[in-house]
Amino acid sequence: MKRSMKRPVRRPVKRLPPALLHWLAPALLFFLIYLGWQWIALNFKSILPPFGALGAEFLSRPGFYFDNLLATLQAALTGFALGSGLALVLAVLAVYFTVLRAAIVPVALLLNVTPIVAISPALIVAFGFNAVPHIIVAAIAAFFPMLINAMSGLRKVDRETLDVFNAMSASPMEIFLRLRLPGALPEIFAGAKLAITAAMVGAIVSEFMGTSRGIGATIVMATTFLNLAQMWVAIFVSALTSLALIGLVVLVERAVIRW
Amino acid sequence: MPSDRIEIRDLSKTFDRDGQSVLALTGVNTSFARGEFVTLFGPSGCGKSTLLRLLAGLERQSTGEIRLFGQTPAEASRLKNIAWVPQSPGLLPWASLRANVRLSERLNRRADRAPDRRRTPEDADEVLRDLGLEDFAEARPAQLSGGMRQRAAIARAFVQGAELMLMDEPFSALDELTRDAVRLRLLQVWEKHRKTVIFVTHSAAEAVMLSDRVVVMTPRPGRVFREVPIDLPRPRTPDVLDSPAFDAKLREVKHVLRAGWEDAP
Numbered sequence A: 001m002k003r004s005m006k007r008p009v010r011r012p013v014k015r016l017p018p019a020l021l022h023w024l025a026p027a028l029l030f031f032l033i034y035l036g037w038q039w040i041a042l043n044f045k046s047i048l049p050p051f052g053a054l055g056a057e058f059l060s061r062p063g064f065y066f067d068n069l070l071a072t073l074q075a076a077l078t079g080f081a082l083g084s085g086l087a088l089v090l091a092v093l094a095v096y097f098t099v100l101r102a103a104i105v106p107v108a109l110l111l112n113v114t115p116i117v118a119i120s121p122a123l124i125v126a127f128g129f130n131a132v133p134h135i136i137v138a139a140i141a142a143f144f145p146m147l148i149n150a151m152s153g154l155r156k157v158d159r160e161t162l163d164v165f166n167a168m169s170a171s172p173m174e175i176f177l178r179l180r181l182p183g184a185l186p187e188i189f190a191g192a193k194l195a196i197t198a199a200m201v202g203a204i205v206s207e208f209m210g211t212s213r214g215i216g217a218t219i220v221m222a223t224t225f226l227n228l229a230q231m232w233v234a235i236f237v238s239a240l241t242s243l244a245l246i247g248l249v250v251l252v253e254r255a256v257i258r259w
Numbered sequence B: 001m002p003s004d005r006i007e008i009r010d011l012s013k014t015f016d017r018d019g020q021s022v023l024a025l026t027g028v029n030t031s032f033a034r035g036e037f038v039t040l041f042g043p044s045g046c047g048k049s050t051l052l053r054l055l056a057g058l059e060r061q062s063t064g065e066i067r068l069f070g071q072t073p074a075e076a077s078r079l080k081n082i083a084w085v086p087q088s089p090g091l092l093p094w095a096s097l098r099a100n101v102r103l104s105e106r107l108n109r110r111a112d113r114a115p116d117r118r119r120t121p122e123d124a125d126e127v128l129r130d131l132g133l134e135d136f137a138e139a140r141p142a143q144l145s146g147g148m149r150q151r152a153a154i155a156r157a158f159v160q161g162a163e164l165m166l167m168d169e170p171f172s173a174l175d176e177l178t179r180d181a182v183r184l185r186l187l188q189v190w191e192k193h194r195k196t197v198i199f200v201t202h203s204a205a206e207a208v209m210l211s212d213r214v215v216v217m218t219p220r221p222g223r224v225f226r227e228v229p230i231d232l233p234r235p236r237t238p239d240v241l242d243s244p245a246f247d248a249k250l251r252e253v254k255h256v257l258r259a260g261w262e263d264a265p
């Protein structure tokens, strides 16, 4: 038919460049959230503090927040190092010892579904009022995401490349270092990003009890004194810190993975 | 047993699949000369890959014996004297092309010090040049086309300099035009080095074009049906490949394959 042969004439539409749109869309959403926040803060004073009050609170005593953030960071990063380090070692061993893999997966799953808040008091009873319970909770939180990601990354290896290695009798160590480990790096970094956030959350939740220092303790303290501004500054400080930590991992990832 | 030949005697391989035994290869007896380009040709499932993997020492045979210039596959592999070219290129995505083709220098270093070593490694840059990859030595595999990656896999095998090169359908994932170009490259490089090659394909044209001998195999169970010598002159210039003699050989190989089908149970 003649009509169907006719191409629809497209008028060139003026569009925003996609890159700009990419930035504009979230910025707009943030602005809407800000407006909503401010509306609630002005009409229901007991629910949210206005942003101005947050800024004033932070600027009135930045040292207080840095001190507490430092305590949380210490627990979170130590826990991250221990938890994800142990997870990596176990993931490597699990590649070679299937029995080990069969043994750790259920235990790790159980650990993962156990609410951390429930472990925390028990750890405080066991280790006392010091950083150890918080480090342990952060380590447990970081352990699982790293274990699962590293195991999945290390387990899969390109069969045909493996044939090339085996045909020239490459040693198991060479196969691990030159094939398996580099191939698993993307998944290990994905695990690290999840693990470092989980460690932060773990440390903060653990600090709800058994300590007077840390972002978690700051939040609890603010609750006691009904200090909404302090509570929300603490929350924003921890969120921005987690974001920065992920950014740090991404930077290392970009430096290491260049393919 | 003369040590300048590849000897295969009474070879068979049974796989165990879900408790059932699968006879993948049976009663294979043949022998190839040093410097020969041999093609294993036949339909899917006739045991071509299995035979190649047995030769590489990647699998153990159920019965029979293999001697690669006097050595077992395990011994030859320990000396890095077997180069394997898989169906997918099997390159390391994180390594440059040059690092990839020099892989053999990084692995199994003990073989380099063995008193009975037999390999003659080739210069990576020269092999890259012969395969038309010299401008991409620093590129990573992801930046290359499929045909270039496959050429890189072949380059890696030539750089290793093993006496025996085993290639399992290395071009089967390429489109027809690319395939043709890469085959010609392989021919040129091989005619320069004259290493013993055992090449698996299910393309009759590829088999005739490349080889000195086509080993026609049949399935269920996999076995060697007949061997067809390809006595076309070398180098296999475009003139040779367009000649009536080439077409006659192609017809002969296809005919033997059909006879193999009729012969099969």
Ligand SMILES: Nc1ncnc2c1ncn2[C@@H]1O[C@H](COP(=O)(O)OP(=O)(O)O)[C@@H](O)[C@H]1O
Binding pocket: B015, B016, B017, B022, B023, B024, B042, B043, B044, B045, B046, B047, B048, B049, B050, B051, B222
């Ligand atoms: N690892 C294996 N386990 C079980 N059966 C296998 C295995 N490898 C090959 N086979 C079987 O052996 C037969 C020959 O396979 P293969 O050598 O791959 O044939 P080809 O390469 O000619 O297509 C097929 O029936 C296949 O299913």
Ligand SMILES: [Mg+2]
Binding pocket: B048, B049, B050
């Ligand atoms: Mg095959």
